[in-house]
Amino acid sequence: MSGFPDDIPFFDEDDAPRPNSQPAPRPAGGGIAARAMAARGGNRAPDYLAGLNPEQRLAVETTEGPVLVLAGAGTGKTRVLTTRIAHILATGRAYPSQILAVTFTNKAAREMKHRIGVLVGEAVEGMPWLGTFHSIGVKLLRRHAELAGLRSDFTILDTDDVIRLIKQLIQAEGLDDKRWPARQFAQIIDGWKNKGLGPSEIPEGDARAFANGKGRELYKAYQDRLTTLNACDFGDLLCHPIRIFRAHPDVLKEYHRKFKYILVDEYQDTNTAQYMWLRLLAQRPEARGHVPAGQTAVAEGQSPQAAVRPVSENQVNICCVGDDDQSIYGWRGAEVDNILRFDKDFPGATVIRLERNYRSTAHILGAASHLIAHNEGRLGKTLFTEKADPDDAKVMVHAAWDSEEEARAVGEEIEALQSRRHNLNDMAILVRASFQMREFEDRFVTLGLNYRVIGGPRFYERQEIRDAMAYFRVVAQGADDLAFERIVNVPKRGLGEAAIRQVHDTARAMRVPMLEAAGKLAESDEMKPKPRAALREVAANFARWQGLIDTTPHTELAEIILEESGYTEMWKNDKSADAPTRLENLKELIRSMEEYESLRGFLEHVALVMDAEQNENLDAVSIMTLHSAKGLEFDTVFLPGWEEGLFPHQRALDEGGRSGLEEERRLAYVGLTRAKKNLHLWFTSNRRIHGLWQSTIPSRFLDELPEAHVEVAEAGSSYGGYGMGGFGERQAGRQNPYGASRFDNVGSGAGSFSNTYATPGWQRAQQNRTEATDRNWGSRSGHSVERIGYGEVDSGYGAGRGSVKGRTIEGELVAKSVSDSPSPFKVGDRVFHQKFGNGNIAAVEGNKLTIDFDKAGQKRVLDGFVTTA
DNA sequence: AGACGACAAATTTTT
């Protein structure tokens, strides 16, 4: 992602495109287009088109006019997008800087840049307008900040800052901040911004619903405060440009001239604001008359879309790629309707369906297609594949007694695959809700199976990172009051609530930033000596650091700041178990700054790119939510927890009704279509939810799978799954409110088993079930199974399975198998454990250590989880 | 300022 300061476009208005003509000679040699041209062989179809199927090729070559590419899962969507861009460049239709290409995630943007680079033969430095909606929004807003009442060095607040700010405002209004939680209001505001609504545009009902009817005032106050702070939130990155475009037709016109081609990835995920943004940019200057340029407010009761009338002529060349069946972000404002309505928004649009799937077996596709067919209002696609190997495995459905057994059986299957030389990297466990992950993590730690959790707490969200960033922000932008407040008393400087309030009030009264107010207060007599001295030091420190900003390399400056402020010192003195990790993280932060030119550039990067790269070299099973799995693929996929209430999730049903259910079904579809070869679905008959054991009913989605492509795992199969009798048998099980399920008789727990199941496998299953029951109720009956935290020896089964070595790397816990070599530790050694802190080794048995921890008491731990203190 | 107990809340998540 290109950082701030902005890269200056190397083209200007006069090198306007000559559609279908040769590209003009480039100012500097060896541009992308030139190279692509060179790579093109004679009169044959260019190389980059080779290997595309007819539909893909059509999608690439239909460059003019509006195009909607309905790209089913695994049909080569990214390939089409990137090839299309390469094609536009290679045929001289536009310069790189004349193509606007938007994605949702940084990852997708990165991937596209990379792949275009590969196609075209060089790094894509010349595509300044390829990025996420937000990063492009920032770029626009930096250029025209003054039109939104901001300066171009505005800061971007993240969710945490926003919540703190809102909380202040709620308190300032004299409202009870418990009755009206700031977090909730932040989400409400976000929802409004997703719809592109400013304070004056929100529906009256919405405005009244919060804060004793003060919703609108509060929203207004929030926006005013942002302006004062010279800051904006994520939503503003879209909303401000929309308002600027509407209020300043000349500015909009500039971009109309600029962007000859617009490409949008994952169009089904666009929200209303993004839609409006795109529509504004997609209006050609000639078509101005059709849509009033000054149009702003959306009339009440009228859908925002309806306010923007379709433009029928002089359409820009917009190409949206997406899949309505994979729309899973409705809950955060995405409007599936945007994609469903595309050909009405853009009359005469070419709609191209990509239905040839290159990813999955026929069984997997068959199952997924049959399931998704239960949704209404689809644009409709029928995926097909030519991979039809009779040896392909059917989709397997497994039953387990509870989540522990589910995790155990999945673990066994993974080990079985591993022994058949499958890579762990090719396997994934996709869960509906993150609490489900824990059971798998616990199990894999005891098995010594490498795994990787994707999508956990992110690097930049950690406390120490955010604190350090706050210091940098104040140095880079002295007016950043939120950052100032965050760290003014971190480390503790004796500046309590009262002192901070005083600084705050002074700042308000003098209409200056808090840092400045602090400096003034330190010079006056209005404060008690102690806080006054502390403030003086803080102010002097920041003044000094700010003075260094242009003369000192930014990584060096960062180190100076953390050192002189006493921040690193604070963690060095901290005796808690995770303090060393935090210091390590701070070092990592400094290291990562090296890649950026300046402190500013770095801050911008962090604001927009909240992810940190994962360790890809390690062979590990991936564990993640279904949501974060979108766009990925794995040879083998495990989908646990297919039970009513969990999947579909009860809350989605309660709050979303039928459309909620349909979104859950799309989520199921996304899950199924992640698998290339093997797909295992699981449901349990009992699950602990919020500490209570609940007996559960198999998901209705299981009943929506086609029998022809699905096989119920028999007892005694290698996965340790439990027998369930013949597929399609309907035994009247427990009352199932959704009608009899063919899984009822398996999932309903002990006591309701039919004697139909007299097979040996079934009996074995029953025996296992009894064991599982013993284990589960063990804690009640005194039958103990010790399991505390990770890394601790499970003193029950599995202890003899070999040793485990693990460590934590930036949010990914990595458990590593190791041979049964003797432990490197001996009795009396001083060691450190991530969770329990420091302690002395009391006993060593192979690789299992008994340690007397200073704080946590005596624990048994595997040696891989401790380091020499 | 820090420790402790009471209390509510516990999908999905990018930027």
Add this chain to the structure above:
DNA sequence: TTTGTCGTCT
């Protein structure tokens, strides 16, 4: 059941 937040007490 667990987690985090808030208020109160020392």
